[in-house]
Amino acid sequence: MSGTSLDGIDAAFIATDGVSHVERGPFLTLPYEPEFRERLRAVLGGRGAVAEVEHALTVAHAEAVRALLTRSGLGPVDLIGFHGHTILHRPAEGRTWQIGDGAELARLTGIDVVADFRSADVAAGGEGAPFVPLYHRALAAGLARPLAILNIGGVANVTWVGAGDDAVIAFDTGPGNAPIDDWMRLKTGQIVDENGALAARGTIDEEAVARFLADTWFARVPPKSLDRDDFTRFSPVHLAPADGAATLTAMTAAAIAAASRHFPAPVERWLVTGGGRHNPTLMAQLGVRLGVPVAAVEAVGWDGDALEAQAFAYLAARAVEGLPLSLPTTTGVRVPTCGGRLHPAR
Numbered sequence: 001m002s003g004t005s006l007d008g009i010d011a012a013f014i015a016t017d018g019v020s021h022v023e024r025g026p027f028l029t030l031p032y033e034p035e036f037r038e039r040l041r042a043v044l045g046g047r048g049a050v051a052e053v054e055h056a057l058t059v060a061h062a063e064a065v066r067a068l069l070t071r072s073g074l075g076p077v078d079l080i081g082f083h084g085h086t087i088l089h090r091p092a093e094g095r096t097w098q099i100g101d102g103a104e105l106a107r108l109t110g111i112d113v114v115a116d117f118r119s120a121d122v123a124a125g126g127e128g129a130p131f132v133p134l135y136h137r138a139l140a141a142g143l144a145r146p147l148a149i150l151n152i153g154g155v156a157n158v159t160w161v162g163a164g165d166d167a168v169i170a171f172d173t174g175p176g177n178a179p180i181d182d183w184m185r186l187k188t189g190q191i192v193d194e195n196g197a198l199a200a201r202g203t204i205d206e207e208a209v210a211r212f213l214a215d216t217w218f219a220r221v222p223p224k225s226l227d228r229d230d231f232t233r234f235s236p237v238h239l240a241p242a243d244g245a246a247t248l249t250a251m252t253a254a255a256i257a258a259a260s261r262h263f264p265a266p267v268e269r270w271l272v273t274g275g276g277r278h279n280p281t282l283m284a285q286l287g288v289r290l291g292v293p294v295a296a297v298e299a300v301g302w303d304g305d306a307l308e309a310q311a312f313a314y315l316a317a318r319a320v321e322g323l324p325l326s327l328p329t330t331t332g333v334r335v336p337t338c339g340g341r342l343h344p345a346r
Helices: 034-042 050-072 102-109 119-123 133-142 178-187 194-201 206-213 241-262 280-290 307-320
Strands: 008-016 022-031 080-082 085-090 095-099 113-115 147-152 155-161 168-175 270-273 294-296 341-343
Touching (some): 133 168, 194 241
Parallel strands (some): 080 113
16 A cells, blocks of 8 residues: 555555454565655645556556565465555545556456455445554454554554454544654655654644644544545644644644543553654654553554555455445444455456
């Protein structure tokens, strides 16, 4: 898959029955060249030369598949789960748009492909996101629960996993890395705040954070989801670069802390996946604002860089078996809903 952080393509191998059995295998990331990253950024919202970028994105995913198979020495692969890249997410308008041509990827790789995971959920009244919770539930089967699993990508989302097999809820908490990345690009020309270094030197504008948290979206009962750019109006344009980075980092952490009001029962532990866990300043903010232990998912033996790509492989296996990919408690869809579209290689 290609995530909202626009950093590259993640490819992961798993062996699974799409239910409880998961064996995690090799993983790699192919970073985007700066020129392609800007081309991809230019089509966000459905603007510009979408078809051209979609073709290039699909070819790049085929290269990622070949690289994973070559470097790992894996044998034949049965199925590819191809998420593509989200360029528009407006579930209230019945719209979600992930670019990536599943039929072309099947042709290029010679492997059956499942793509278009989210459309069926949105068409059935769901939010179309988040879509990783059922994989989170499978991974958490042996852990103490209730447990919160937090994914900080461009947007942040959380999965609350309770004691029962069916006790799972999920929703987007608010912005994740995207506002921080956009700030860095605007103010410094860098694509990320490496190790949270700029934010660590800044002072948080707590009044700006309070205005941000006063938005009615945070009080809205989940399930709920966001587009990457939904909170751009809160960009602290009045601040110096370091103070702005500190304030945006605090906003992400504060939104995550506010999400816990929607849990059916408190959790004693948060496990963090996604690129945000590499930001020590953000992780420290989470520890302060959540008031309970916060750790990267590596603490329980998972690979946070691979997890989301693994999840769409897992969902592809569920799709071909006709199993639900989303639930009323994860996306707000009316009934458990399958999805994905199978593209046979031949």
